[in-house]
Amino acid sequence: MSTQVGSGGGGKGDQPAKRTRAAGERSRARVVEESARLATVEGLEGLSIGRLAETTGIAKSSVHALFGSKEVLQLATIEAARESFIAEVVTPAFGATRSGRERLLALCEGYLSYVERRVFPGGCFFVSASAELGGRPGRVHDAVARAQQEWRDLLEAEAKTAAEQGELPAGTDSTQLAFELGVLLAGTNIVSVLHDDSAAVTRARAAIRHRVDGPERA
Amino acid sequence: MSTQVGSGGGGKGDQPAKRTRAAGERSRARVVEESARLATVEGLEGLSIGRLAETTGIAKSSVHALFGSKEVLQLATIEAARESFIAEVVTPAFGATRSGRERLLALCEGYLSYVERRVFPGGCFFVSASAELGGRPGRVHDAVARAQQEWRDLLEAEAKTAAEQGELPAGTDSTQLAFELGVLLAGTNIVSVLHDDSAAVTRARAAIRHRVDGPERA
DNA sequence: CAGCAAATTGTACGGTCGTTCGTCTAGAAT
DNA sequence: ATTCTAGACGAACGACCGTACAATTTGCTG
Numbered sequence: 001m002s003t004q005v006g007s008g009g010g011g012k013g014d015q016p017a018k019r020t021r022a023a024g025e026r027s028r029a030r031v032v033e034e035s036a037r038l039a040t041v042e043g044l045e046g047l048s049i050g051r052l053a054e055t056t057g058i059a060k061s062s063v064h065a066l067f068g069s070k071e072v073l074q075l076a077t078i079e080a081a082r083e084s085f086i087a088e089v090v091t092p093a094f095g096a097t098r099s100g101r102e103r104l105l106a107l108c109e110g111y112l113s114y115v116e117r118r119v120f121p122g123g124c125f126f127v128s129a130s131a132e133l134g135g136r137p138g139r140v141h142d143a144v145a146r147a148q149q150e151w152r153d154l155l156e157a158e159a160k161t162a163a164e165q166g167e168l169p170a171g172t173d174s175t176q177l178a179f180e181l182g183v184l185l186a187g188t189n190i191v192s193v194l195h196d197d198s199a200a201v202t203r204a205r206a207a208i209r210h211r212v213d214g215p216e217r218a
Numbered sequence: 219m220s221t222q223v224g225s226g227g228g229g230k231g232d233q234p235a236k237r238t239r240a241a242g243e244r245s246r247a248r249v250v251e252e253s254a255r256l257a258t259v260e261g262l263e264g265l266s267i268g269r270l271a272e273t274t275g276i277a278k279s280s281v282h283a284l285f286g287s288k289e290v291l292q293l294a295t296i297e298a299a300r301e302s303f304i305a306e307v308v309t310p311a312f313g314a315t316r317s318g319r320e321r322l323l324a325l326c327e328g329y330l331s332y333v334e335r336r337v338f339p340g341g342c343f344f345v346s347a348s349a350e351l352g353g354r355p356g357r358v359h360d361a362v363a364r365a366q367q368e369w370r371d372l373l374e375a376e377a378k379t380a381a382e383q384g385e386l387p388a389g390t391d392s393t394q395l396a397f398e399l400g401v402l403l404a405g406t407n408i409v410s411v412l413h414d415d416s417a418a419v420t421r422a423r424a425a426i427r428h429r430v431d432g433p434e435r436a
Numbered sequence: 437c438a439g440c441a442a443a444t445t446g447t448a449c450g451g452t453c454g455t456t457c458g459t460c461t462a463g464a465a466t
Numbered sequence: 467a468t469t470c471t472a473g474a475c476g477a478a479c480g481a482c483c484g485t486a487c488a489a490t491t492t493g494c495t496g
Contacts, residue, residue: 267455
């Protein structure tokens with residue numbers, strides 16, 4: 001019955017995927033990684049277990065069995081995208097820069113770079129997911145909303161620190177500033193991807209500078 | 219064979235849909251209207267001819283026949299949404315306000331009101347469509363990109379007029395201003411829908427005022 | 437070594453998708 | 467009155483979807 005199972009199990013991957021006890025975890029990671037990439041193009045709802053099985057070389061029934069349901073796969077995909085976002089955007093900004101204005105700018109620049117480098121082929125994962133699931137109830141929507149709220153809270157915390165340290169123009173409302181930066185970045189992602197236009201990112205950089213540092217700086 | 223054709227054709231709608239020569243046009247309009255509403259929740263790709271047939275009371279095969287293919291239906295849906303956008307946002311701003319700064323503000327306020335009133339259940343049709351199709355090639359992508367470019371060009375034209383009339387703070391780059399307003403509005407739509415949060419719209423209004431009129435106005 | 441549990445697989449089921457086809461109806465054209 | 471044409475229909479298609487299930491392989495454990 002088995003057509004080519006005896007030849008080596010997993011097959012062509014870098015790891016032979018020996019049938020160790022933790023093999024499941026590795027397969028899950030492989031599927032979820034590909035899933036996050038696909039979701040920014042096809043959408044979280046447009047994800048297909050069958051297509052995921054093809055591109056990862058894992059049987060369709062296995063992909064399903066690894067997660068139990070499509071919804072769980074979607075939730076796992078969101079978690080993977082969240083970790084990727086933290087690694088690509090948040091951690092670099094926290095590593096080399098002081099808190100306050102400098103870190104706030106580093107977060108924004110990290111985001112724009114993350115969009116520019118197309119870490120995900122369809123741009124920011126969470127902007128795609130937010131637009132897709134914004135109007136629908138359910139656990140998947142809630143997970144996306146939670147991750148997005150986390151991101152905006154992070155921007156707000158740094159803006160508040162910057163304000164307290166007197167690094168922002170007098171009278172700056174840090175909550176309002178964080179809101180504006182958040183929607184500016186999200187909107188820029190949309191325009192940048194839709195028109196495949198890097199000028200949008202450049203314009204966003206100018207807007208951020210101007211908004212954070214004020215009209216001076218002659 | 220015919221179960222209930224003789225009773226009146228269309229059936230329960232407000233119009234009996236008499237089999238006049240323009241009946242097809244009316245059916246198309248009915249489908250396309252429902253389609254635009256559905257697309258902001260299910261997505262343009264998630265649209266289903268079968269579901270559209272159910273909610274409009276038209277046979278599935280008829281819905282398909284009216285357009286010829288799903289892609290043509292999607293393009294017709296985009297055109298219908300564009301007309302709705304013009305009627306809800308653009309025309310009011312052009313009717314009662316002078317060109318320049320006042321009209322620019324009226325366009326922004328019209329957009330925010332259009333989002334707030336949930337003219338489409340999933341928020342701005344074109345933000346949803348842009349995020350969904352941003353990373354994909356094809357005629358549907360191009361139609362969305364064209365409509366969005368039209369909208370941004372409109373903002374830019376009014377910003378330029380306002381600048382020429384000296385209604386903006388000295389040294390304002392009208393192209394940059396139009397970009398910032400466009401992405402701010404799009405980002406606000408996403409946040410507003412995702413968290414069902416009307417405070418986002420309020421914050422957007424404050425941001426627009428501040429960005430257009432400058433820091434004065436004590 | 438024997439036995440258990442996790443990992444993986446093939447097969448199959450019911451459902452929905454977009455699309456095709458043949459047919460019927462009824463206004464428009466001749 | 468006859469022909470033409472567009473609208474609307476039900477039925478059926480192949481494809482793909484998510485899911486269910488039994489079977490098999492394989493590493494770990496007693």
